[in-house]
Amino acid sequence: MILLWLLGSAIVGVPILALWGDGRKGRWLFIAINFLVLSCSVLAAKDFLQQGPLAAMGEELRMDAFSLILVLLNSVVGMMTAWFSAGYWQQEVQHHHFGKGRQRLYHAMFQSFLATMLLALLSNNLGILWVALEGATLSTVLLVSLLLSCESLEAAWKYFILCGVGLAMALFGTVLLYFAAQPVLGTGAQALLWSALHHHAASLNGTVMALAFVFILVGYGTKVGLAPLNSWLPDAHAAGPSTVSAVLSGLLLNVALYAILRYKSLADAALGPAFASRLLLVFGLLSLLLAAFSMLRQHDVKRLFAYSSAEHMGIICIAFGLGGPLAIFAGVLHMLGHSLAKTSVFFSVGRAIQESDSRELEDLHGILASRPVLGWSLLLSVLAILGMPPGSLFLSEFLIVVASVQHAWFITPLLLLGLGTAFAAILPRLLQMLYGAPNSPKVILSGKDLRPAFLQILAVMTLGIWIPVSLDGWMHSIVGILQ
Amino acid sequence: MHPAMDWFSLPSLLKFLAAWMLLLSFALLAQRRLLSLIHLLAWQGVTLAVITSLVAQLTDDRLLWLSAALTFALKGLLVPTLLHRILRRLQVRGDVEMSLNVTSTQLIGIVLVIFAFALAAPLSGALPAVTHGMLGIALAAFLLAFLMMITRRKAISEVVGFLAMDNALFFAATSATLGMPLIVELGIALDALIAFVILGVFFFHIRESFESLDLHWLERLREDQ
Amino acid sequence: MNWGAWGVQTIQVLLALAIAPLFAAWLQMLRSLLQNRRPAGLGQAYRDLRRLFHKESLLPEGSSWLFRFSPYVLFGTKVMALTLVPLVAVNLPLARAADVIALVGLLAVARVFQVLAAMDTGTAFADLGAHREMLVSALAEPALLTAFFIASLLAGSTSLSTIALHAQQGMFSLHPSMVFAATAFFLVLLIENARIPVDNPATHLELTMIHEAMLLEYSGRHLALLEWGAQVKLLLYVAMGIALFFPWEIADQANPVALLLACLAFVGKLFLAAPILALVETLLAKKRLFRVPEFAASAFLFGVIGLLTHFMLGA
Secondary structure: OHHHHHHHHHHHHHHHHHHHOOHHHHHHHHHHHHHHHHHHHHHHHHHHHHHOOEEEOOOOEEEOHHHHHHHHHHHHHHHHHHHHHHHHHHHHHHHHOOOHHHHHHHHHHHHHHHHHHHHHHHEOEHHHHHHHHHHHHHHHHHHHOOOOOHHHHHHHHHHHHHHHHHHHHHHHHHHHHHHHHHHHHOOOHHHHEHHHHHHOHHHOOHHHHHHHHHHHHHHHHHHHOOOOOOOHHHHHHHHOOHHHHHHHHHHHHHHHHHHHHHHHHHHHHHHOHHHHHHHHHHHHHHHHHHHHHHHOOOOEHHHHHHHHHHHHHHHHHHHHHHOOHHHHHHHHHHHHHHHHHHHHHHHHHHHHHHHHOOOEHHHOOOHHHHOHHHHHHHHHHHHHHHOOOOOHHHHHHHHHHHHHHHHOHHHHHHHHHHHHHHHHHHHHHHHHHHOOOOOOOOOOOOHHHHHHHHHHHHHHHHHHHOOOHHHHHHHHHHHHHHO | OOHHHHHHOHHHHHHHHHHHHHHHHHHHHHOOEHHHHHHHHHHHHHHHHHHHHHHHHHHOOHHHHHHHHHHHHHHHHHHHHHHHHHHHHHOOOOEOOEOOOHHHHHHHHHHHHHHHHHHHOOOOOOOHHHHOOHHHHHHHHHHHHHHHHHOEOOHHHHHHHHHHHHHHHHHHHHHHOOOOOHHHHHHHHHHHHHHHHHHHHHHHHHHHHHOOOOOOHHHOOOOOO | OOHHHHHHHHHHHHHHHHHHHHHHHHHHHHHHHHOOOOOOOOOHHHHHHHHHHHOOOOOOOOOOHHHHHHHHHHHHHHHHHHHHOOOOEOOOHHHHHOOHHHHHHHHHHHHHHHHHHHHHHOOHHHHHHHHHHHHHHHHHHHHHHHHHHHHHHHHOOOOHHHHHHHHHOOOOOOOHHHHHHHHHHHHHHHHHOOOOOOOOOOOOOHHHOOHHHHOOOOOHHHHHHHHHHHHHHHHHHHHHHHHHHOOOOOEOOOOHHHHHHHHHHHHHHHHHHHHHHHHHHHHOOOOOHHHHHHHHHHHHHHHHHHHHHHHHHOO
């Protein structure tokens, strides 16, 4: 029941914001709706603690530990983004003179994006999962092109086409899965329910499952930002408003990976764990290295952090590819930490870009001197994303390296190379942004706008030191699901 | 019964039409003119509608008849007409730019077809009479459309390739699995509709933004960095 | 000696020889009507042939016996090919002499002689046409062979009679591989018979000619034989297509009723084939010469896909 409330409150927000999403009331409505969604997800978590996995609509919607963690993450980050967006969007509207229609479009599409991701996480039906992810992609296409400049239109087009191709491949994989499931579960919707499939996974045809998983990996992998089909990622993440980049990096990539992992659990049962894990490992490693080396050449700050998202997704894929309780735990922790930290990075970077009206690195310098609060938020969030202790990313990366030494020692040097290159690419640029001659007089920026960023950084730091018992329990049950 | 009447048994008709799908996919690879691409796409849509109605006849599933009618209307008529109008409005010139010449593309296409057939050969479906070989053909058509997308440089041909992939997918869903569950099909149709609306909005924006700039940006992809 | 069968054989060849100009004229008439021109009438081809036979045949200076010999060779090979293809009846005596591969070989012999004779004249345009002809045919012949192979694989024999019999029993007309074979065959038909989109048979621009260029130096009865031969070739290809893909009512017994029915069916199918050909020719434009090898390669690759469908999918 709570699941329906959760989903319903997210979905009903879309028409509300489409009608009244402009001006001050729009920004407040956006925060209010996401606060409602957050409360529902907390209530759902409470129900989960008492009852275990929740279901609704006759098993079409289902929440187990994995969905729960990601739903909580999505609602928290959604809330924080809505909060940050209030100040950020007000500034953008003034700067670009967006009309009421554009404002309503922004809020409505944003809400639709968050709602479809929620549907994807809660759906037990793998076909609906696809529909929801396609919906999420479509919601963001118009957001990426919001500014209607040449660059953003081309970025949105590339995003539309490449992700469309990826999702077409994923749909083919879904059809193949249905094909494999029909002899076992019959025709009709129950053949696409993950819970039922997981139960009978061992009796699914191995060849078809292998083929299906490859299509799913390539298809949803495009949305995760895995090489080689991730050329849309830097363009799309850089071209839209920073709030959009934040949720694209922080949330959508996670949800797409969640979809892959659901299929992986089925493929592992049908084929044995080696096949899917090896593929994930290879793609993850490839993405990590390619993204890390591309970062060295970047001079646009948002593109830099977009590549960083691809790099971190590569690391998470390596974690899930390695398998075993330690690596899976680390992978989930990394998903959480990366979301929180990356969104704070994009918030801070977004403010910085608004201040200096340029995305080029050479135009951003001396921030710590001229805007101390912004400078601190930038410093802390980027340090968190780089994997410095006490952030949770340090913990998860450390655990992944340990797991790789245990299971597949030959990739450890490559893993370390990737991590090191990323570090080497970002840190100098960070320092260049923070120090140097300030290009505007010092203003103690009211910390109001950046409170969400600071809160998220605090969460990341906390997770690095202490993980709440219930969270720990859930993460261990995820290991059970994915093994 | 006269030997010619053997033609009209449904499974063999389905196989015949499946071959047409593959033929049209392969022919898409060989085209140089954008207009012929759109015509072939229309024919593919019509073939798909006929296939869906045959499968509906075979399985006595009412909803598939509706699906067939929708396919004919959307993929056979509406989409090609829209593309035609877009071509005319944007005054895109007739030829397609390619990264590889036609013959090499076709040879790679053959390799993909072999690959697809090899993958799908050991699989047989729930109804062997109908689905044997269909999955292989669907996979081959899908991969050929994908090849078409990545070896073309103009945006309209990308859209055509994408729609051809979509057709191959639909063919796989109808013939190999005899249709997907209703709710999923509805969801997919809804997404397709929204995608088209967004595409329309897109092209509207492009016309608005680029009319005076004369950029013909749809004819080249952005250079990286 | 089965006089009945030999009789049928002879009648078949004579029928084909007589109908070929009529078919060509009917095709030309349809094209004219589609292009809003006044048609020349069904007897035009006969009138042209009669005119040419009455005229004096001139020989270019410096040409050798090859030049004089070739038209007869060409015509002869076409007549021989007619004996192989089941037009109205199968299992005729001479049909057992050769199979489809030999048929393709016969057509190749004809081509070689035509090309050599064209080069023999020493003029530039004939030479040009000869080179182009070899280029295009080098790619079209494998396509034709793949189409035949698919049909043979399905029928279990390379004899055209057996293939036609099998096809008649409805056993493989709807196989997916036959779809590809049909496409490949149709494309080769367009290429080999100098139809648009490969070559415009009515053109007078030498630089765009492929087949016509090789006939430029001929006159009189030689030209008549060559023209007639080209018409017979078109009929031959259409008949091959009918035998492979639409073979019903081809008689497999010698009784007169079946034969009469077969003749009528044959004429009827020709009557229906011409509009399709005319439509294709009117709707398409002639391709640039450099695109023609691509076209031929496409035909070949269609045939290859057909073979793949047969072997790998068992269809």
